Amino acid sequence: KNQVEQSPQSLIILEGKNCTLQCNYTVSPFSNLRWYKQDTGRGPVSLTIMTFSENTKSNGRYTATLDADTKQSSLHITASQLSDSASYICVVSGSNDYKLSFGAGTTVTVRA
Amino acid sequence: KAGVTQTPRYLIKTRGQQVTLSCSPISGHRSVSWYQQTPGQGLQFLFEYFSETQRNKGNFPGRFSGRQFSNSRSEMNVSTLELGDSALYLCASSFPNRDEQFFGPGTRLTVL
Numbered sequence: 694k695n696q697v698e699q700s701p702q703s704l705i706i707l708e709g710k711n712c713t714l715q716c717n718y719t720v721s722p723f724s725n726l727r728w729y730k731q732d733t734g735r736g737p738v739s740l741t742i743m744t745f746s747e748n749t750k751s752n753g754r755y756t757a758t759l760d761a762d763t764k765q766s767s768l769h770i771t772a773s774q775l776s777d778s779a780s781y782i783c784v785v786s787g788s789n790d791y792k793l794s795f796g797a798g799t800t801v802t803v804r805a
Numbered sequence: 806k807a808g809v810t811q812t813p814r815y816l817i818k819t820r821g822q823q824v825t826l827s828c829s830p831i832s833g834h835r836s837v838s839w840y841q842q843t844p845g846q847g848l849q850f851l852f853e854y855f856s857e858t859q860r861n862k863g864n865f866p867g868r869f870s871g872r873q874f875s876n877s878r879s880e881m882n883v884s885t886l887e888l889g890d891s892a893l894y895l896c897a898s899s900f901p902n903r904d905e906q907f908f909g910p911g912t913r914l915t916v917l
Contacts, residue, residue, distance in 0.1 A: 727905070734911075734913070735910055736809070736908030736911050737848075737908045738908070739905055792861060793850060795847055795849070797847040798847055
């Protein structure tokens with residue numbers, strides 16, 4: 694069964710600090726991995742999409758890395774802002790059937 | 806370009822009733838997927854429609870059904886509502902190659 698596991702489940706950081714979220718997956722064969730940001734009560738918004746050949750991609754203060762060999766990805770948030778408080782979801786797509794496997798998400802709370 | 810729209814945004818029903826939710830995809834997108842999101846289960850895939858045909862289906866009971874119209878708009882229906890159906894229902898649209906999905910704001914369904 695294809696799985697996506699995210700850690701930590703939640704974290705609290707002070708405004709201005711950095712943090713890193715982890716995503717481990719077992720989806721195989723692999724097509725792409727996406728990170729989404731979901732604000733409370735809203736739909737997820739795509740942050741990055743990475744394919745097998747990409748090992749890093751940035752979107753402003755968000756930087757995602759991918760190690761397809763170890764099936765691990767991370768999302769690094771630099772100089773956090775209060776608006777970064779949200780749930781971050783890792784989504785992996787398999788190349789056979791294009792079905793999406795979702796992680797449970799990491800809830801980030803940024804405090805002033 | 807208008808995003809994915811979902812109606813209604815909020816809905817309150819009682820057990821045993823049925824409900825229909827609507828999703829209008831981004832113009833040009835022909836694939837529409839539906840997801841259920843609950844605090845305990847995270848995002849769970851319901852089904853995907855493309856060109857008025859169901860292309861993929863998740864592991865939900867037959868009470869959950871959907872359809873897609875010729876203009877790519879989609880509806881999902883839940884019959885004989887149960888308390889556990891209370892959730893945020895998200896719709897996402899994409900181009901046929903499915904590389905990236907764009908989510909709507911969701912419909913918050915509460916079953917009393």
